[in-house]
Amino acid sequence: MTWSSNSVTGLGLFFLAHACYSAYEHSALHSVSTASISSIAGSSASVSSLPIDISIETIVAVFTIVLGQVLGTSELRPIQWRVWAGKIEREGEKGFMNGDGQVDKDYVGNPFRMLESRPGFIDIRKQRKEFAEWVREGGGADAAPKS
Structure with missing residues (x-):
């Protein structure tokens, strides 16, 4: 205060x-x-x-x-998550300084960081096609047991 x-x-x-x-x-x-x-x-x-x-x-x-x-x-935060996240991305830590010049304790950085760093969805059809090509090229012949 x-x-x-x-x-x-x-x-x-x-x-x-x-x-x-x-x-x-x-x-x-x-x-x-x-x-x-x-x-x-x-x-x-x-x-x-x-x-x-x-x-x-x-x-x-x-x-x-x-x-x-x-x-x-302190200044109230927007209710909408996308507005608040946009402010974080535009202003960074400078936008979340309190009256004493310190960053607020609940500042976590980019809230979409976890979503942006996660792997994409798995494309099963693409993996099946790649596996079929690998088998046709003889990739599966080395692993097959010989009788």
């Missing part, structure tokens, strides 16, 4: 930590104040929700963290 995405994510984490601390302080303060009021008045304590500013700060913090993470992601 780049420094900008790290700083945005860090700022979001700071906001989230502050919102959590504010929520804790609000609940602690509210519980102490309701305990003292209920002991004086003798009535049951009412439940109050968090103030709106703490809720908004929490939502803003989460969106800031998500924005920082999205900024730090």
Whole structure:
């Protein structure tokens, strides 16, 4: 991740930590104040929700963290295999460098290398014809047992 995405994510984490601390302080303060009021008045304590500013700060913090993470992601690859393989053949390793200048860990090179290096299909008719010619030329006579 780049420094900008790290700083945005860090700022979001700071906001989230502050919102959590504010929520804790609000609940602690509210519980102490309701305990003292209920002991004086003798009535049951009412439940109050968090103030709106703490809720908004929490939502803003989460969106800031998500924005920082999205900024730090690498470029998405094409869904179609032929498009991705074409990019590999055209650009090579240079097309798959991350923000740090290193080649991505899942770069494997030409994905069609195995298909291009495999032997072709066997032509049985051609092999049968070559074998028949070899037998006619006497290739089979040397291997035949003599009686």
